[in-house]
Amino acid sequence: MKSRILVVDDEKEILETLADFMKGTYEADFSETVSSALALMKQNPYDIVLLDKNMPYVGNDKEGGMSLLKYVKENLPGTEVIMMTGYATVESAVEAMKLGAFDYITKPVSLNDVKQKIERILD
Numbered sequence: 001m002k003s004r005i006l007v008v009d010d011e012k013e014i015l016e017t018l019a020d021f022m023k024g025t026y027e028a029d030f031s032e033t034v035s036s037a038l039a040l041m042k043q044n045p046y047d048i049v050l051l052d053k054n055m056p057y058v059g060n061d062k063e064g065g066m067s068l069l070k071y072v073k074e075n076l077p078g079t080e081v082i083m084m085t086g087y088a089t090v091e092s093a094v095e096a097m098k099l100g101a102f103d104y105i106t107k108p109v110s111l112n113d114v115k116q117k118i119e120r121i122l123d
Helices: 012-022 034-043 064-075 090-098 111-122
Strands: 004-008 027-031 048-052 080-085 103-106
Touching (some): 012 111, 034 064, 064 080, 064 090, 080 111
Parallel strands (some): 004 027, 080 103
């Protein structure tokens, strides 16, 4: 059985790149919004969520990815999260790890790096 992955990012190019990369290797779903990602998580089990940190969400929340990370860690204990961001800081990496992220990737993403992190989770 293939591992099931959810990729959440509001940048279409990132979603397309990761979709091409995962085709044939992983069973993956893709979401451009936090709200649609939540809906997918309520319908499907995921082994891994690749999640963009800076996404718009309810109200003026510009870090919707962090809200989604909290949701995953509180409600889906068997799911690991790899955070992605184009605006990496030590503080944001530490915050994501404290909230339970498995790892942290800076954009532009290295597909080799993504593969290594996914394989570490699955081992």
